[in-house]
Amino acid sequence: MSKIEVVLASSSPRRRQLLGEAGIRFRVQAADADESLDDDLRADPARAARTVAERKAAMVVQQVIADSLTHTTAVIGADTMVVLDGQIFGKPQNFSAACGMLRKLSGRTHQVITGVSVWMLEPTADGEVSIGRRTFSEVSEVTFKDLSDDDIKTYVHTGEAYDKAGSYAIQGEGARLVAHWEGDWRNIVGLPVETLLYLVPALCESDT
Numbered sequence: 001m002s003k004i005e006v007v008l009a010s011s012s013p014r015r016r017q018l019l020g021e022a023g024i025r026f027r028v029q030a031a032d033a034d035e036s037l038d039d040d041l042r043a044d045p046a047r048a049a050r051t052v053a054e055r056k057a058a059m060v061v062q063q064v065i066a067d068s069l070t071h072t073t074a075v076i077g078a079d080t081m082v083v084l085d086g087q088i089f090g091k092p093q094n095f096s097a098a099c100g101m102l103r104k105l106s107g108r109t110h111q112v113i114t115g116v117s118v119w120m121l122e123p124t125a126d127g128e129v130s131i132g133r134r135t136f137s138e139v140s141e142v143t144f145k146d147l148s149d150d151d152i153k154t155y156v157h158t159g160e161a162y163d164k165a166g167s168y169a170i171q172g173e174g175a176r177l178v179a180h181w182e183g184d185w186r187n188i189v190g191l192p193v194e195t196l197l198y199l200v201p202a203l204c205e206s207d208t
């Protein structure tokens with residue numbers, strides 16, 4: 001079976017770790033994609049997560065093709081959003097925004113949606129590139145404990161909240177905020193690896 005090169009279009013250390021732990025060999029090429037959402041996308045968080053994941057992958061696909069493609073390459077983009085009552089929570093801008101998100105999540109159940117987009121690039125005999133694309137999203141649910149203002153401020157002071165959707169990390173100190181969760185834990189952390197490898201088994205033939 002022919003080997004493929006896998007490129008993770010992400011600067012997230014969590015995604016890097018999850019993909020590595022799944023035994024996939026890959027290189028990282030971060031994408032500085034547009035993560036803005038219009039009202040249409042805001043109204044459909046799962047589609048929003050898939051759209052942003054596609055933008056991230058597409059940006060790196062352009063670079064990979066421009067650098068000249070020599071063998072089959074898979075480019076993976078992903079985007080994670082926290083959604084409460086249909087409202088999307090991204091990464092907080094500052095201390096008070098992080099506290100505000102956690103106050104809203106306190107005592108409630110929210111969804112964590114990760115969109116994933118995998119683009120398979122294949123050089124053709126006539127010097128062109130054939131492109132196949134698979135995009136999906138996965139939903140997990142997280143229920144927070146009732147949090148006091150002190151709990152919230154103490155947590156945000158750890159510094160962990162800032163680069164995380166919804167202002168917490170279930171894989172870190174943030175686990176103490178969580179009463180329970182359902183679905184794929186790795187989806188909450190940023191990459192639904194099980195579904196990814198089920199839908200795109202060719203990734204298991206990685207050779208970077």
Ligand SMILES: Cc1cn([C@H]2C[C@H](O)[C@@H](COP(=O)(O)OP(=O)(O)OP(=O)(O)O)O2)c(=O)[nH]c1=O
Pocket residue numbers: 009010011012014015030031056078079080081082091112163164165166168169170171174188189190
């Ligand atoms: C809810 C939750 C999110 N997160 C993280 C996963 C993502 O890295 C981040 C959401 O931001 P994203 O925009 O999805 O990703 P990113 O900016 O970190 O990386 P890139 O765009 O380069 O791929 O929140 C956790 O680490 N733990 C959690 O429990």
